Structure formats: structure tokens, C-alpha cells
Amino acid sequence: MFSQQIVNGILLGSMYALLAISYTLVLGVLNMLNLAQGEILTAGALVACAILSAGGSMPAALFASVLVCIALSLLVEFFCLRLPRGDTQVVTTIAMGMILQNVYTGLWGSESIKFRGLSSGFAIRISTLEFNATQILLLAITAALMIALSLLIDRSRFGREMRALSDNRTAARVSGVNIGRVTVLTFALSGLIAGISGVMAGMVFTSVTAFTGGTIGDKAMVAMVIGGTGSAFGAGIAGIILGIVEILSVGYLGAEYREIVVFPLLILFLWLRPSGIFGKGRVERA
């Protein structure tokens, strides 16, 4: 049973990992904490759910979800980053998150909706462990995204521009980086990940509510900090570790203990090593 619980933890953690990666992109590159990110994921999940319930195919649902999430991310970029003054960005993303969550409640109500996922009997068995199609897909996608993003950030020109922006904004502008373009593209990328995550969340949890993303978002934020800002790889690993810790807490201690380890861990990191395990960005000290 222990090994199965570890597997459960990895699966849950992949959920956190995906969302943490989208958080870390925006925070690392643009030094902005998008507190509406969880709600963007929820949008993806709800839209995908609606399409699947209406009889649409999974690719269609995925496409729609990604489209909606990218659109919402760009909306956030415009209203919450570009227009407001610097230090009010926290507030605007909070407000945006609140708006989105209430829009969902208004349109879909607050009860949970069944998500029609993959229903194939396909499964892989390794000794006593069993992985079904959904779980395999989740793991594959998480791994793929982690690798792809790391490559993007480290090897591509766009990645270089992102890193330049995160290191020193002024120097980046001086050396010809089109800050506006990089910003928009970073947000779009973050939206893409949120869209994929939303669909995955629906498949893994088999149901969605207006609050799904918010819950995942809190923990994903923890993963982001522990993993290290700006590091997709770090966010991924931290997310998975967090998932394992949570599952073990619930499995062996009880449901009340679900979160008791997670947040003190974060506080420890903030105190001792705010740049996280793999962090690259400099952390502003007061």
C-alpha cells in the first residue's frame, strides 16, 4: 500500500507541479505574483467540462480550454499588470481572481460537476501498482512540460530574453529586448499551461467546481517558492514532493492533517532560503 500511496502522491503532485510552473514563469520573469492563476485554471477545467458534456471530443475540449486560459491570462496582463501602478498589482490580481470565481459561480453554480474523462480500460501494471490511462497521461504531460519549458528557458532565444528580463529589467531594455512582447508571450505561455492543467485536473479529480483552481493554487504557490522562482524544473519537483507529503499525511494521519505539514514547510523556506531549491532569480530583501 505504501508504494501505491507514493504513486497517488506523485499524481496529485503533478497537478501542483503544472500550476506551480505557470506561477513561476510569471513571477520569475516579470516579478509579478498572479493571484488569479488558480481561477484561470478553473476556467480551463469548466470550459473543457462543458464541451465534453455537450458531446465534444477531448482534443476539442483541450483546445477550447487552452484558448480560454490564454485569453484570460492576456486579460490579466492588460488590466492587472500593464495599466495599474507597480505596487497595486497584488490587489488587481486579487480582484480579478474574485471576479472570475464569482463569474463561475454565477454561470455554473457552486456544486460539483462531473467531468467526463478518458474512459478506456487501458492500464499498465508494475508489480502491485496499477496506472490507468488518465494517470499515465498526467505523468507524461507533466514530465514533457517540465522538460520542454526548461529547454525553452535555457536554450531558446525567447528563453534568453526571459532570463534577461528577470535578471535586470533596465539592462534588458537597453540591450534590445522587447519587454512588451516578452511580457505578453510569457503570460500567454502561462495561460497555455493553465489550460492544460485545467483539463488534467478535471480528468484526475473526475469532477470540477468553481473552486477547484483556488485550492490547487494555494499549494502550487508553496511548490513554486520551495522549488525556486524561475525554475520550471524546481517547481515541478517541489510540486510532486508536496503531493506525496499531502497524500501520506492524509493516508497515515487522517484528513485533518492534509495541510499541516505543507505551510510550515513553506514558511521555513521563506525564512531560510527564499530563493528555493533551484532558484535562479534574486530575491528582494527588505
Add this chain to the structure above:
Amino acid sequence: MKKLLSVVMASCIALSLCACAASPAAPTAAPAETESGYKLGVAIPLSGMGSSAAKMELVGITMAVNEINEAGGIGGKKLSFETVDTSGDPKEASNALRKLASENVLAVVGPHYTGEAEVCYPIGDELGLVEIALACSMPGLSDGYQYGFRNIATEDQIAEKVLKKWVEDYDIKTVAIISDVKAAVAKSIGEDILPGMFADLGVEVLTLQSPVTYQTGDVDFSAQITKVKALEPDGIALGSLAGDALNIIAKAREQGLKQPFVGTAPLLEGVLDKKGGEDTQGTYAGSAFCLTPESEKAQKFIEDYRALAPTMYAEVSSDPLHYCANAYDAVYMIAEAIEKQGVSGAAADVKTDRDLIRDYLAGLKDFDGVNSKGFDENHSGIKDIYVLKIEGDQWVVVE
């Protein structure tokens, strides 16, 4: 000085905003119809958790009130009601109660949930206003309250019958219990009622030393299912609300668990039967109502419900559940109290009227309702219990 002035000004603006905003949005402080009728309050969760059950309850209430008025009202005067949505939140419920009280309603039908009632019963006693709660089946909930009533059988009564049948029919020797630790009624079922009853039936509870728990509304049950799978029980018992039960059963089936499930009254709320599909077939639960009753009154009730419900709500189930019957009977019980006690309905007599209704209900033991007989010494409903199971997309009586 200027600062003080601006703070004072701001406070004045704030308070006057308060006042003028309160006028259009506030309820009329006018008392309930004086000579022209009797007014009841309804406080149920029409939005949020429990909304599907609450909508059914509203249909039942509407049916009852319409029928009474069409038959000439009570002593010639019409019955009316005012509804406040509690959203399934105990705080909203307490606000709803206070609001209805301030409008001089004679009694309140509601709240719905145990959590809501826990907060509302003390307030009801404080205000001297009768509440007939509809779905809080936690044992001991209404003990000791003067004005708090509930027209529902308690969980231990239901569990006793249901578990016995389930164990017999499926030949259960070992059971695993999955329990909510957050929702009061689910928690008391899973942690207090089920273990003891299984022990009495000679069934071994495998989760006694290491309980399998979750919190209401959790999205991930993988840890719990894995734990249960490793225990290999003959059956799985749930101390759950219906929404969570749906998820748990679906997850369990997905992980390859084939055991039968059992729960009690909360499982009927929501749509375990309609949305469960293959997964939930054969699940046992119990309630004080079934779709194939013997009494003509109950049969007519079901017919009328099926006629009225679609006109009120598009998405409510065409099969009424016990909540609906509880609510319908509650209205009739209050109406009977009003009639037999000679309640005046005048604004000046609100306090005495409410007490008259309370006195009547406290002694009501032989009411002829759809599924209600009255209240026992703890103000809980006196009912017949049916053991039900899911067959197809309905809850049917187990013979």
C-alpha cells in the same frame, strides 16, 4: 482637526449610505398580514450546497400552501410564506432566521442542514420562534430546545434498519468505513453511529484502529481509496454527504473496487441515483419516504409533485425525496396548529401566537401526514423507515 473632521465625515457618509441603501434593499418592516392571513418563514439553501434538495422542499411547501389556500385557507384566512436563501451556510442561516423573525412570521420551515440547525436552534429559542428543520438527522441535535423541531428521523434509527438489511443481503462479515470529518452529520454517522452498529451486528470494522477520513468537498480521494483497497473489506460504509459519496464511489470503481456501498439518509440528497450510473448500482441507504408508498395520500403527493415540480424548476428531479415530504407535512402541521390553537395572526399577538404553535407541535403525536406522524419527546420526527437501494436510476424499496 482636519483629520478628525474627515474621519467623522467619512463615518457619516458611511452610515448614511447604510441608511439609504437599506431602504430599497431592506425588507419591509411591516408586520405580517394583520387581518388578512398567516405568514410563515422558509429558510433553506436554495443556492450552494444542498440546493437540489432545497428546491424540492420549496416545491413541497408551495404545494402545501396552495392546497390549503384553495381549500379556503385556515378559518378563511390565507396562508403565505417568505423565503430566504441560506446558501447552506450556518451564518447565512442565522441571518435568515433573524430576518424572518423581524418580519413577524409565525413559524419557520427550515433550516435544512445539521450545521445550520446547530446555530439556528439556540437563536430560535432566544427569539421564541418555532423552526421545523428538514434534513438534520444527527442524533441528539434537537434535544433540550424549546422551539427547535425537526421533521426527520434520526440517523441512528435509520442506520439500525438499513445496516441490518445490507449486512444480510450482501453477507457482509468485514466492513471499512470512510468518514467525513467536517460535515457534522456525516462525521457523527461515520465515527459514532456506524462502528457501534456494525459491532452489534457482529461485523468486523477493519478501519477502527486507523480511520479512513476526508473533508467535505475534497477533490482527491486516492489516499483513502488505496487504504481501503489494502484492507479488502466485504463492503464499504460511508459517513458522507451525497456529493462526496458520488465522487468516492466513482473513484473506488475506477481503482477497481467492486464492493457494495451503504450509507444513511444524507446519501439520498443530490443525485447519487441519477448520476451514479453503473458505479452506484446496489448501494443501500434509508429514509422515511419511498416512491411506492401504500397510503393514498402519499401517492397523490407524488403525483402532484410530478405535476408541479417541472413548472417551478427546470432541473429538479421528477422523483420527490423525503425532504420534500418533510417540508410538505411541516406546513400542514403548522397549519393544523394555527387552526386548533386559534392563532390570531395579528401583529400584536405575534409572541403568543408563536408560543401557541410551539405548544401544539410539542404535543403532536398522531399527525396524519404523507410521511410524518408528529414529534417525539426530543422534538425529532416520528416516522416509518424504508430501506432503499439504487436500481437503475432510482431509489427503490428493498423487500
Add this chain to the structure above:
Amino acid sequence: MNVYYTGLFVTFLINVLCALSVYVILKSGQISVGNAGFMAVGGYVAGILSTVYGLGIPASVAAGSAAAALCGAVVGIPALRLKGTYLVIGTISFTAMIRSIAQVLDITGGAMGLKGMKRIGILWIVIFAVLVIALLFLFEKTRYGLDVEAVAADSEAAAAAGVRVILIKVLSFTLGAAIAGIAGGCYAHWTQYIEPSDFSTSVSTMMVLPVILGGRNRIAGAVLGAAVFTILPELLRFASVWRMVIYGVLVIAIVIVKPDGLISGRKRHA
């Protein structure tokens, strides 16, 4: 007084206290998105004292506030190292941690919450609110009040000028937490039932909005923001969930158009 009006008035007062708790901390240049955590501490401690130990309600609220203040000091110290987004994350996590602790302890009622509190008299809430406003008011007139503004404007310059920056910052957190603690104690004894999810991240984040909306530099701003926050949902009650959407849009609009809030303008000093 009509039940509906009294309920609204009390909500307004508690919102004022919450807003002021954020205001005080923001005044020193630190943004705390974790005041629901302090409110929770205040609420639970006050609730437990009055139900389990039979302490009078006002005394319980005061004690709850003291407990919250202690947490404020404890949080304020590591907060010195964090700025901007990291402070936000840190304060959010603090609230989440308090919530998770409340969920596991028996004395707090666990996930089912704490109940059985007697109802607090409205007069007491008014007294608390007025006391807090008066205190803050006086505080801002003292030398410490000036120091706080100096720290917010430029902490290095302030340090160079001899201001004890660390003391000021930690003190701000402590004070803010104390005020949030009072709000929590009053809230617990008004609704007579509290549970961990009452102090969610959403609540914490929403507590910040009235201050930004109403005017972050003035006490009056926080009060006005709280008023709008209380009234608007009632005015828009017909719009059900959409009223919060409208409220959110309003906040964003104000922040963009008038970043300092409705009642802006720093105070003039001689």
C-alpha cells in the same frame, strides 16, 4: 432596531476593523495578505475563553486580541526579510497554517468549527471600533506616526535619519494583528459559530481591497472602503453572485484610475 439594519451595521463595523488592520501594516510599507489568520487567532482564542472557561465576552475579545498581537509580532520579525511578492506569499501561507492548525485541534472544534458562543452586545463592538479609530488617530499624531510614514517612503533613508526601522515594522504588524484579533473576537461572538474556512485565503485577500479602494493613506479611507465593501453587496443584492463581480471590477477601475484610493492625498505636515 430592526434586525436587518443591526446586522448590516455590525458587518460594517467588523469590516472597518479588518480594513484598519490591513491599513496599519500597509502604512509601514508592508503589504499583509494574511490578516484573516490574525482574525482567526483572535476569534478562536476569544471563543474558547468565553465558552470553555466562562470568561466574559469583552474580556475574551481583548484576550483574543492580545494573542493575535503576539502572532503579529512573531510574523513581523521574519517578515522583515521579505518584500513585495514574497511577503504576500508569506502572509498567505501564515493564514493557511493557522487554518490547518485550527482543523486538527480538538479545542477549536476541528474541521467542524467552534460554536456555543453567547452573542456580543452591539454596543461593545461599537466601543471597540471607536477605541481603535481613536487610538490610531492619536498614534498618527505622535512621533511614531511620522516614523512609520518615513519607513514606508524610504526605509534606508529613514534608518540613516535615526528611525528604528525594525521596531516600527514589527510594531506595525503587531498593531495590525491586534486590531484583526478584535475583529475576529467580535465576529466569533456575533455569528456565534466559526470554522476554519471562515478565514480562507479569499477572506484575507478581500480584506486588503477596502483599504486600497478607499484610500490607503488615511484612516478615513479605510473606513470609507469598508463602508463601500459592506453596502455595495446589499445594494446589488438582486444581482446575487454578480454583485461581487461588479465589486471586483470597481476595485480594478479605481486602482487604475486613482491608485491611492478614493480618499487620497497624504497628510500635510508642517
